[in-house]
Amino acid sequence: MASRRRAVLIAGPTASGKSALALALAQEHGGIIVNTDAMQVYDTLQVVTARPSAEEMTLADHRLYGTVPTATRFSTGQWLTAAADIISATSPDQLLIFVGGTGLYFDALVNGFADVPAVPPEFTAAIQQEVERLDGAQRLALLEREDPDAARMLKVADPQRLIRALAVKRATGRTLSSYQNATQTGLLRDFEIQRIVLDPNxxxxxxxxxxxxxxxxxxxxxxxxxxxxxxxxxxxxxxxxxxxxxxxxxxxxxxxxxxxxxxxxxxxxxxxxxxxxxxxxxxxxxxxxxx
Incomplete structure (x- = not known):
């Protein structure tokens, strides 16, 4: 029986030493370091976002660092797609080291991600104008008519969550909960995973x-x-x-x-x-x- 693929996940707060640990592991095991930080993907900000230096990048294979134009919005779903591409293109015997401070990326990597389609901004803008004229009870009543499941989950008529649920329903014809409740599996389901959280004094x-x-x-x-x-x-x-x-x-x-x-x-x-x-x-x- 073939051995399982291996991945190390290094999470923790900023300045906790994650990049140094990842580099040491990559050099020791010949691993690939995959950026798991939402800000370090952008191309213009190497120093400000504390990306690995140019010298460090030459010491091991680094992926998804500075690859996204700053003029764009890079979503969790897009990061997950990019990570999936790296996994599929990597030799099964090569160690993958995911390192960063963005918890949602790690959560999506391990547990899966509800890939809700992008909602055109005109839907969101129109709904925002609509709900601004309503009080809390009226907002909930509107949501109950269009997405009863979402209405039950809202203890109060939180405007942003309400607008999001209505926009998804009107733009896609499906409720937000139908996307969120769909069966999800993480990208590393077949991997042997070592998990680490750095928690310095x-x-x-x-x-x-x-x-x-x-x-x-x-x-x-x-x-x-x-x-x-x-x-x-x-x-x-x-x-x-x-x-x-x-x-x-x-x-x-x-x-x-x-x-x-x-x-x-x-x-x-x-x-x-x-x-x-x-x-x-x-x-x-x-x-x-x-x-």
């Missing part, structure tokens, strides 16, 4: 974050943000919201000082790392922890 993590952002300024973060701003992109795009981009943009525009930019970006990174840690503890509580 909180104070140590804070110190790493502070040092790293100061280093980013010296290593080209400002030039990257200048290049990004020169593209004149929609400010709502994910890459425009990457931690460090708004803070450096404000400094470049004269709305704040360099010290303010570093302080605010460092604080935002701390808060993000805390949210990541909470997510991994709640969803991946059974994954082995490492400091």
């Amino acid at each position: 909180r104070q140590l993590l804070r110190e790493r974050i502070a040092r790293r952002f100061e280093a980013m300024f010296a290593e080209g973060a400002v030039e990257e943000v200048k290049a990004l701003l020169a593209l004149d992109l929609d400010p709502g795009l994910p890459a425009m919201k990457a931690i460090g981009v708004p803070e450096i943009a404000d400094w470049l525009a004269g709305r704040s000082s360099r010290e303010d930019a570093v302080r605010l970006a460092t604080t935002a990174t701390h808060q993000y790392a805390k949210r990541q840690g909470t997510w991994f503890r709640n969803r991946f509580g059974d994954w082995p922890r490492r400091n």
Whole structure:
């Protein structure tokens, strides 16, 4: 009987040492490192998103780093499709190392993903105008008529979830729950999987974050943000919201000082790392922890 394919999953908050561990494993076992971070896929922001350096990229095979134009929105479904392509094109005896801080990517990888079709923006805009005129009871009544399952799941008439459910129903003719309840299987169902969550001491993590952002300024973060701003992109795009981009943009525009930019970006990174840690503890509580 042939041995099962192998994969290592390395999750954890930003600045916890995930990339260094992945590189060490890849060099030891000849593995392929697959980016599992939503921001590191974008091409313009290597330093700001703490992507592996050009030198590190030469030391092992890295995939899905900086491959997506910043002018696009890269969804979980698109990442999963790209990961599936890598898996199918990889030799069965080669170790795959998925590393990053985006919990939804890991969840989709292991448990599957409800691939809901994209909804044209005109549907969402029209429904948003429609529900703005309604009170909570009227909104729920509207949803009950079109998607009773979604209405039962809403304890309150949350506008965003309600609009999403209505938009999917009107655009596709199917309810949102019909997509979410469809049988799903993860891409690694036939793999032998080693799961790791890096969970360093909180104070140590804070110190790493502070040092790293100061280093980013010296290593080209400002030039990257200048290049990004020169593209004149929609400010709502994910890459425009990457931690460090708004803070450096404000400094470049004269709305704040360099010290303010570093302080605010460092604080935002701390808060993000805390949210990541909470997510991994709640969803991946059974994954082995490492400091």
